[in-house]
Amino acid sequence: MEVQSIESKKAEQTRQVEQAKKMSPAEETASQPQGPIKMSGKDVSVFYGEKQALFDVNLEILENSVTSLIGPSGCGKSTFLRCLNRMNDVIDICRVSGLITLEGEDIYNPELDVVELRARVGMVFQKPNPFPKSIYDNIAYGPRIHGLTTDRAELDELVESSLKKAGLWEEVKDRLTESGTGLSGGQQQRLCIARAIATRPDVILMDEPCSALDPIATATIEELIDDLRKNYTIVIVTHSMQQAARVSQRTAFFHLGKIIEEGETSQIFTNPRNKKTQDYITGRYG
Amino acid sequence: MQLLTDFTSAILGLILSPLGVVLLLAIVAYLVSMRKATGFYAEHGREVHSLPFYNAAYVTLAVFIPPVLFLIAFSLIAPMIFEMLVKNAYQSHLLTLSDFQKSNFINNVFALSSGNITSKSSALITEASQYLASLKEVGSYIKWGGTIALAVIFGCLAYRSVGPRLRARNRVEIIVKTFLIICSIIAVLTTIGIVLSLVFESLRFFQKVPLSEFLFGMHWSPQTSIRPGQVSAEGSFGAIPLIAGTLLITFIAMLVAGPIGLMSAIYLSDYASPKFRSTAKPVLEILAGIPTVVYGFFAALTIAPLIRGWGESLGLSVASESALAAGLVMGIMIIPLVSSLSDDVINAVPQSMRDGSYGLGATKSETIKQVVLPAALPGIVSAMLLATSRAIGETMIVVMAAGLAANLTINPLEAVTTVTVQIVTLLVGDQEFDSAKTLAAFALGLLLFIITLTLNVIALRVVQKYREQYD
Numbered sequence: 001m002e003v004q005s006i007e008s009k010k011a012e013q014t015r016q017v018e019q020a021k022k023m024s025p026a027e028e029t030a031s032q033p034q035g036p037i038k039m040s041g042k043d044v045s046v047f048y049g050e051k052q053a054l055f056d057v058n059l060e061i062l063e064n065s066v067t068s069l070i071g072p073s074g075c076g077k078s079t080f081l082r083c084l085n086r087m088n089d090v091i092d093i094c095r096v097s098g099l100i101t102l103e104g105e106d107i108y109n110p111e112l113d114v115v116e117l118r119a120r121v122g123m124v125f126q127k128p129n130p131f132p133k134s135i136y137d138n139i140a141y142g143p144r145i146h147g148l149t150t151d152r153a154e155l156d157e158l159v160e161s162s163l164k165k166a167g168l169w170e171e172v173k174d175r176l177t178e179s180g181t182g183l184s185g186g187q188q189q190r191l192c193i194a195r196a197i198a199t200r201p202d203v204i205l206m207d208e209p210c211s212a213l214d215p216i217a218t219a220t221i222e223e224l225i226d227d228l229r230k231n232y233t234i235v236i237v238t239h240s241m242q243q244a245a246r247v248s249q250r251t252a253f254f255h256l257g258k259i260i261e262e263g264e265t266s267q268i269f270t271n272p273r274n275k276k277t278q279d280y281i282t283g284r285y286g
Numbered sequence: 287m288q289l290l291t292d293f294t295s296a297i298l299g300l301i302l303s304p305l306g307v308v309l310l311l312a313i314v315a316y317l318v319s320m321r322k323a324t325g326f327y328a329e330h331g332r333e334v335h336s337l338p339f340y341n342a343a344y345v346t347l348a349v350f351i352p353p354v355l356f357l358i359a360f361s362l363i364a365p366m367i368f369e370m371l372v373k374n375a376y377q378s379h380l381l382t383l384s385d386f387q388k389s390n391f392i393n394n395v396f397a398l399s400s401g402n403i404t405s406k407s408s409a410l411i412t413e414a415s416q417y418l419a420s421l422k423e424v425g426s427y428i429k430w431g432g433t434i435a436l437a438v439i440f441g442c443l444a445y446r447s448v449g450p451r452l453r454a455r456n457r458v459e460i461i462v463k464t465f466l467i468i469c470s471i472i473a474v475l476t477t478i479g480i481v482l483s484l485v486f487e488s489l490r491f492f493q494k495v496p497l498s499e500f501l502f503g504m505h506w507s508p509q510t511s512i513r514p515g516q517v518s519a520e521g522s523f524g525a526i527p528l529i530a531g532t533l534l535i536t537f538i539a540m541l542v543a544g545p546i547g548l549m550s551a552i553y554l555s556d557y558a559s560p561k562f563r564s565t566a567k568p569v570l571e572i573l574a575g576i577p578t579v580v581y582g583f584f585a586a587l588t589i590a591p592l593i594r595g596w597g598e599s600l601g602l603s604v605a606s607e608s609a610l611a612a613g614l615v616m617g618i619m620i621i622p623l624v625s626s627l628s629d630d631v632i633n634a635v636p637q638s639m640r641d642g643s644y645g646l647g648a649t650k651s652e653t654i655k656q657v658v659l660p661a662a663l664p665g666i667v668s669a670m671l672l673a674t675s676r677a678i679g680e681t682m683i684v685v686m687a688a689g690l691a692a693n694l695t696i697n698p699l700e701a702v703t704t705v706t707v708q709i710v711t712l713l714v715g716d717q718e719f720d721s722a723k724t725l726a727a728f729a730l731g732l733l734l735f736i737i738t739l740t741l742n743v744i745a746l747r748v749v750q751k752y753r754e755q756y757d
Contacts, residue, residue, distance in 0.1 A: 123646075
């Protein structure tokens with residue numbers, strides 16, 4: 001039963017890859033409001049066992065921009081985010097169909113190594129989860145497992161530059177050997193962002209990165225996200241409308257496992273086309 | 287049928303005893319006070335401090351506890367008083383007897399008065415036992431009277447105090463709390479008692495054999511003369527060979543159980559499918575439920591000959607009881623302990639930690655090696671220490687498979703003996719309780735206790751530190 005479903009999934013995937021090859025050139029020219037498309041999801045459906053969590057979601061993520069995914073709890077936005085670096089693979093009963101591409105390449109292609117994918121598409125989680133290691137080793141974790149640096153000096157430099165990009169260097173430069181778990185919540189989250197940056201990803205996925213933080217730490221992280229946009233493509237799941245409006249260029253509104261509306265953030269927040277979107281962002285619903 | 291009549295008469299006996307009467311009174315008190323409490327509860331409602339149940343429970347406990355305490359005290363003190371009175375009455379006769387005869391006399395009197403067979407009977411003993419019987423009769427009146435009087439007095443006082451403003455709930459809770467405290471004190475006191483008896487008997491041993499000889503002596507042969515003047519070898523009590531044997535077997539056992547237990551824990555917690563895990567874990571725990579004596583004869587009858595056969599085919603001389611056989615089987619025995627303790631600590635590492643690692647592109651094995659295991663390390667260390675102390679204290683396997691010869695060796699193919707084995711051999715059979723040979727068992731027990739206690743304390747400390755890290 002299970003074997004059958006995996007095989008049919010593979011067949012489906014190869015078919016879709018072929019389809020994508022045919023379609024992608026036309027696609028790129030058709031819908032390209034700003035910058036090139038970094039990642040795209042086409043007809044993405046996700047099942048947890050029998051329960052379907054996402055229904056034929058289509059979304060394009062543009063390079064060097066922040067895309068925010070908003071919507072009420074349980075609407076599937078985190079599920080979609082986790083599909084983008086195949087974190088759903090960790091969950092046994094989860095099944096993904098449809099086509100998700102990174103720079104035109106199918107990320108669910110069985111020949112693609114998930115490890116490589118996750119190095120290119122980093123992730124920051126809702127709750128800061130530093131490893132119980134030193135601050136230095138936390139940052140050096142990714143570079144070490146991927147062999148990104150050849151000697152100690154290079155690694156030192158990478159750690160420093162990652163911490164600087166995450167705006168944490170000044171606060172921790174004198175205590176790199178102390179445990180990462182001893183930092184404050186906001187610092188821990190920035191440590192996790194620095195850790196994600198250190199593997200030199202193209203895309204950073206953030207799953208409600210500020211929900212466990214106070215307003216001041218949140219403001220710091222939001223500024224950081226805006227800075228990071230220059231070098232990275234960012235997808236962020238958030239429950240805060242203001243946050244989505246402040247940090248993102250594009251916004252997608254999820255509801256009951258479907259995308260109701262997506263587009264430029266300014267348009268979504270000032271002039272939503274769909275009634276449900278309007279109700280949600282004005283706080284009448286959700 | 288016989289069983290049924292026995293049962294009925296046992297029940298009747300209980301009801302007709304003071305305890306049975308107190309129980310009946312307690313039930314009556316519960317019903318009566320419940321009625322009173324529900325009455326005023328219906329009348330005053332929310333103004334009443336405690337629910338009817340607490341009022342009724344308070345009265346019931348007041349009827350039950352004082353007489354029961356009295357009964358316990360009476361049954362402890364009464365025989366002592368009886369003995370004293372009998373001794374006083376027959377003082378003139380007892381003065382003529384030796385210590386042994388004195389206690390024999392008293393025993394006979396007590397036996398006869400309870401209708402048991404005596405070793406020898408005389409007119410004086412019969413007379414004394416009749417005197418004792420009359421004392422017992424008086425005692426029984428005091429017992430019954432005291433019990434019922436206490437039950438009635440305390441019951442009435444409690445019943446009268448029951449009312450809307452009585453804080454019955456608080457009082458019942460204090461009684462319950464006291465009961466819980468007493469239970470925990472019993473456990474603690476028992477432990478202290480055992481330790482003290484070990485210490486005092488060991489001190490007696492160290493009066494006969496110097497501490498330095500015991501701790502640093504290289505030779506163990508606990509032979510002492512049974513009768514004064516008997517010609518026999520002078521016993522020597524050097525514990526080093528026993529400690530060496532214990533450590534050798536424990537080391538072999540941990541060499542088996544440590545890696546296998548830890549690896550299986552890693553597999554079960556991070557690789558196995560939930561379905562496999564839900565089957566494999568209980569099966570592994572069945573292994574922990576096998577009686578150690580079964581492991582013991584498995585070691586002695588299956589593993590030891592096997593090792594011997596292999597050894598001979600390789601040209602090695604292997605003793606038929608070897609440290610290796612005992613250590614291997616003991617290792618198998620503690621695999622479940624290591625694996626289930628390690629499995630718990632590995633599972634306690636938060637999933638978010640693993641997600642963080644996977645999110646950076648780490649593989650499963652990298653995640654386990656570099657994130658999960660370091661995070662779980664303190665817990666794993668303490669699991670290993672607990673397993674080690676279990677192995678040190680294990681008796682049955684080594685009794686059957688390790689041998690009795692106190693060889694000072696690190697060759698696992700020879701027979702060795704352990705602290706626990708020697709304790710068993712020292713105390714099996716008829717023993718004099720003040721010879722150095724017997725007392726040596728207490729000193730060994732104390733030594734063993736100190737070793738395992740130290741290991742357990744270290745393990746608990748490590749676990750505490752680990753907990754602080756995640757809270």
